[in-house]
């Protein structure tokens with residue numbers, strides 16, 4: 001792996017918990033050691049849940065078909081995550097093919113690399129680089145792939161490992177530091193951003209990133225607070241308290257979810273880096289090469305749809321899917337996190 005060296009994992013005592021089932025992320029030690037407890041992993045999956053420390057890949061067969069993979073092809077998984085898609089891509093392009101896996105997360109990437117190496121994917125088939133995919137031009141250059149690749153894939157947003165780990169500050173379901181950075185070594189945390197943002201900046205983020213109907217009212221409550229919002233549950237509580245009395249529990253949860261999503265998108269500049277990827281993609285792909293992007297909310301999908309439609313009209317792309325590809329009811333049932341997913345692809349002219 002280029003860039004950061006893997007972080008050594010210290011030995012930990014087996015956690016103790018109350019009741020018959022572990023509830024806290026760090027107590028789910030069996031799920032966090034899946035090789036030793038395969039039956040438990042199966043049980044958790046059969047209940048439509050994602051085992052702690054794992055990520056269930058979405059629309060896998062559809063992604064593989066969209067990328068038109070074959071042995072010997074080379075390409076980039078811009079969002080390696082747990083490596084679920086990467087593993088299936090590697091099975092299709094080997095022997096002879098090569099995958100470059102990118103991810104900006106310094107905490108999960110070393111674990112994913114170790115997992116994929118254990119599955120037998122050597123350096124000749126798989127290279128990994130810790131970087132933001134906005135840095136794709138440099139990554140291709142340093143990999144000696146300036147003359148282009150056959151496929152690009154991006155599965156946007158967060159992995160389940162990131163969502164479920166309270167220490168990363170992405171979820172309001174458990175308390176944790178209000179961080180929300182996919183790369184905690186870079187930029188400002190959500191808490192720092194909120195502490196420094198004006199009412200207008202917060203309003204714009206809530207409106208643009210999450211289509212939040214109460215953007216202005218919530219921005220007024222969140223900006224310039226005397227007591228800084230330092231934890232996930234404190235932010236959730238302040239948002240809930242600011243909502244009209246007529247809001248029921250579901251509406252309150254939905255609003256908190258939208259606020260978290262908007263701040264996360266802001267802190268990680270998710271739209272800026274997606275636009276950069278979509279702009280560079282035609283240069284990165286060889287003739288006939290394919291790009292596929294999985295998005296999870298309207299702000300992302302709008303960008304992908306527009307970029308592909310524009311490129312088709314300009315003759316940059318020769319084909320794209322007319323109808324967006326969505327998970328089947330069976331996939332949504334077996335993995336509820338797949339619910340909002342939308343897949344779009346385009347072929348280089």
Ligand SMILES: C[S@@+](CC[C@H](N)C(=O)[O-])C[C@H]1O[C@@H](n2cnc3c(N)ncnc32)[C@H](O)[C@@H]1O
Nearest residue numbers: 057079081082083084085103104132133155158
């Ligand atoms: C939805 S997960 C990908 C899951 C993966 N397809 C799998 O099967 O395990 C998204 C991953 O992309 C990473 N990511 C998101 N935006 C990124 C960006 N701009 N640059 C690099 N990595 C990014 C996140 O850190 C996360 O690990």
